Amino acid sequence: MESVNVAVIGFGTVGTGVARILLEGGDALAARAGVRLNLKYICDTDLTRPRGLQTPPDVLTDSLDRVLSDGSVQIVCELVGGTRIAFDIVEKALRAGKNVVTANKALLAERGMPLLKLAAECDRSIAFEASVAGGIPLLLSVRDGLVANRISSVTGIVNGTCNYILTHMTDGGLSYEQALAEAQQKGYAEADPTLDVGGGDSAHKLTILSWLAFGSPVGFEDVYCEGIDRIQPADIRFGLELGYRIKLLAIGRRNGGGCLSLRVHPAFVPRSNPLAHVSGAYNAVMVRGDAVGDTLYYGLGAGQMPTASAVVADLVDTALGRMGITFKRRQLFCDAAATVRGIDEISSRYYLRFEVLDRPGVLAAITGVLGRHDISIASCLQHEPIDATHVPLIIMTHLAREGNLRRALAEIGSLDTVRPDPATIRVIDDEERPQ
Amino acid sequence: MESVNVAVIGFGTVGTGVARILLEGGDALAARAGVRLNLKYICDTDLTRPRGLQTPPDVLTDSLDRVLSDGSVQIVCELVGGTRIAFDIVEKALRAGKNVVTANKALLAERGMPLLKLAAECDRSIAFEASVAGGIPLLLSVRDGLVANRISSVTGIVNGTCNYILTHMTDGGLSYEQALAEAQQKGYAEADPTLDVGGGDSAHKLTILSWLAFGSPVGFEDVYCEGIDRIQPADIRFGLELGYRIKLLAIGRRNGGGCLSLRVHPAFVPRSNPLAHVSGAYNAVMVRGDAVGDTLYYGLGAGQMPTASAVVADLVDTALGRMGITFKRRQLFCDAAATVRGIDEISSRYYLRFEVLDRPGVLAAITGVLGRHDISIASCLQHEPIDATHVPLIIMTHLAREGNLRRALAEIGSLDTVRPDPATIRVIDDEERPQ
Known part of the structure; x- marks a missing residue:
């Protein structure tokens, strides 16, 4: 069986999950996948923090140069996060002839375009299933499974932190501050929760999802964004009384004339809508196509192993050469002319x-x-x-x-x-x- | 842009849907897909029945030989249905060097193994996304999106006819006979509904889904099967009283020791389970993986355009060469040793x-x-x-x-x-x- 060398850059939560699947489940994965993913390097500046994972000798390194100059490494997996160092890593990896897999939605949404162009120039691919809705194979479904469709809308819950907070405000009668504190205690929210509760993380994901759903290279700045931090218990209660649950939704819609509207905001969702029943840290996205009608994808949108699941799926796809074909042939931005309407419209x-x-x-x-x-x-x-x-x-x-x-x-x-x-x-x- | 010649065999409901997408949406599809699907033939014994679709001259033919002997045809789309003529068509198409796309769950579940082997021998592929859960990209998600996972169970509603009948028995208080008659009137059930209401159609789909979920070449005869025709209104009512809705479920489960259990039967589904809220002609399947946890896929599982959506996705995948890689490299039956437990166990x-x-x-x-x-x-x-x-x-x-x-x-x-x-x-x- 063919073996493909992989390097994981960033030995944090997700990096550890990916390493765990490759090291502990490698044989079973190879049997399923038809290709062996050989974890040649795990690269991080901190190699001493315990990760609860046995790693073979010589796999750990703190030298990115060593990884990138090793011609036998075919795929680099960027799991560092952020938009600065990660940008440099992806850029260097592409220039060094590596294919890239990343889970980094902020990087893609804010600075992805030049990287995607560079990948095309270098005849390499960037795969990013894990960047939207974690373990749910959403981008795959939209890009390939629904390719026969002109997609008219995507509507989803793509931030588990906000959904956890809103669920506990709704079911437990908590205030926003109480629910946030509980989410932080249980590890569902960061110490600085701004990116999640302000809607920015959902907007990152909507940007990326819109590329595939609408075939248009929309920018993060095209997404109108409102968070959940001003939701009052009174609004939750009145909503329930009227038959609605409040969810933070990411909504992309193709309007008449080919215009798009892209927005993230809290919304009243009627109980008859499946999205109203998505609770806790779960994500779900409804995608409407002209042939298929409404489809919905549901699962855990974050967390170590769900995210690692999506990263490894991309590694397999890249290692098998399918991602290369997809990246080269599929016209992701075929509908480049779309303009995005402002929220007033x-x-x-x-x-x-x-x-x-x-x-x-x-x-x-x-x-x-x-x-x-x-x-x-x-x-x-x-x-x-x-x-x-x-x-x-x-x-x-x-x-x-x-x-x-x-x-x-x-x-x-x-x-x-x-x-x-x-x-x-x-x-x-x-x-x-x-x- | 590369152009690939496609022949549709069977100009029925789904065949017409596929032809409609290729003929009326061909340019947009080519722009999205990165390959042009050229509908070279539509082959059927009845060419006169009106299908409400303009077809170019020379596309319609009643000669399968003409289609198969045309060396420029690369993909044959079998949409005839049934297990006899369809078997011959697929066999001949593979031997003639064509790749095959089919929506035929009965053919695959009952006689698929020799065809899959033949395809491998001929270095051709058989794609069958449309055979399970219609327009929902379920097989793609399970096979590729969740490849990092050892899947422990699939649990789903995969027959829209039964779900329509049960929904109307539950919400409208109808008897089984009344709900069936209504479903027949509205075109959701066949004149002879046996295959649907008896659970056979769900068992076909569970067979195929299990190949991909469990990596095991299970047979249709391994699936225990019970239909919905003995469900009484009293059971629906008592179920509601106890907090359950009755659904016809297809359940595949990996048990301790690697044994599988495969069964189709009505089940009480607790209201807290998302499957309880899948109404009418919709399908939904929950897939549990060791890394990703629970994921759910929801949409229309039948009908002309949803099914055509899945067929065209397979056509694109085949035309781009990705399906060939998948078929050749992915070890679909890597876990061939699995034994299937009887229902008593x-x-x-x-x-x-x-x-x-x-x-x-x-x-x-x-x-x-x-x-x-x-x-x-x-x-x-x-x-x-x-x-x-x-x-x-x-x-x-x-x-x-x-x-x-x-x-x-x-x-x-x-x-x-x-x-x-x-x-x-x-x-x-x-x-x-x-x-």
């Missing part, structure tokens, strides 16, 4: 929660402003007072233009009967539901 | 519904027999009388050996206080739930 239904003075005429004033901005109201709900002076007023709108809504809210903000900063959450609806 | 929880005389001592008699056969009772439920003499008695067991249960039921059958043929439905449980 999307249409959505909205949940609005105002805190208003409990006084006649207030509802009329608010609905009057909404009506003048062409926003039509689907339902209205008023509950028990919040305090001595104010009551919560919930308004669900019909489909409306976001730009109109923003102008309406600015105007409502000038009313002295309404507290500033109403909660505003987009609602996904029938259109997003399997049909 | 499985362990499961059970739902049992007896109709018993409303008289003291009956419950004690039944539970006594169960106890003597090592079947322990988890809960017991007695409801309003069915008629003047009998009451329904529901027993949920703990994990028990099926052989023991059968012996116990035979003994209970000899009690004159219990009506013959109690309803017996297996319960899937924590073990099948995402963890």
